[in-house]
Amino acid sequence: MTAEPARLRLGSKAPNFKAVTTKGDIDFHEFIGDSWVILFSHPDDFTPVCTTELGAFAKLEGEFAKRNVKLIGLSANSLDSHHEWIKDIDEVAGSHLSFPIIADADRKISYLYDMLDYQDTTNIDQKGLPLTIRSVFIIDPKKTIRLILTYPASTGRNTQEVLRVVDSLQATDKYKVATPINWQPGDDVVVAASVNNEDAQKLFPGYRAVKPYLRLTTLPKDKVTPQ
Numbered sequence: 084m085t086a087e088p089a090r091l092r093l094g095s096k097a098p099n100f101k102a103v104t105t106k107g108d109i110d111f112h113e114f115i116g117d118s119w120v121i122l123f124s125h126p127d128d129f130t131p132v133c134t135t136e137l138g139a140f141a142k143l144e145g146e147f148a149k150r151n152v153k154l155i156g157l158s159a160n161s162l163d164s165h166h167e168w169i170k171d172i173d174e175v176a177g178s179h180l181s182f183p184i185i186a187d188a189d190r191k192i193s194y195l196y197d198m199l200d201y202q203d204t205t206n207i208d209q210k211g212l213p214l215t216i217r218s219v220f221i222i223d224p225k226k227t228i229r230l231i232l233t234y235p236a237s238t239g240r241n242t243q244e245v246l247r248v249v250d251s252l253q254a255t256d257k258y259k260v261a262t263p264i265n266w267q268p269g270d271d272v273v274v275a276a277s278v279n280n281e282d283a284q285k286l287f288p289g290y291r292a293v294k295p296y297l298r299l300t301t302l303p304k305d306k307v308t309p310q
Contacts, residue, residue, distance in 0.1 A: 138176025269304035
């Protein structure tokens, strides 16, 4: 019986692997280098929702690059399938997809990252093997997993939300703040609970105390996102 893979949590080190991609063979940790990485899986090539998703990621690739973020996709399809499908993606979305897509036909990486679908019994290949779900992992330059999102095959993702989380993570790493509900760059941020009032006044002059535990300040948008 195959042993269960180690459970990945926020703060786990992203498991390394070697893979065949549309941009050549990679060692994942070497691919990450000193960058942030978004590793995301899709169920199947030449399918409608996946086509819209990868087109949307491709059109935002420049915005991710400004933030030192690399994109890399994955599914259980072959390399030839990926190359042919990219033509459709670019035609439909008006994009120029240039990030690598992993060909994980043997599902070794999908299993390692727990990306396989055990809910939707129709999400299988011709051999009856489960296909991948819509997983998203945001990984920082230290190879630490900072976000995990999992969507069912029937629900497309929101690329702007993934970009928003990157902005939040990078801002909260740099400044002693947290980001509240529905935060967008330029909106008020929350002074971290670990910062006492005296230090908060030094760090964020004129911060606003709504409650003793809820202190707001403003980070100019140009301090959060690259221009």
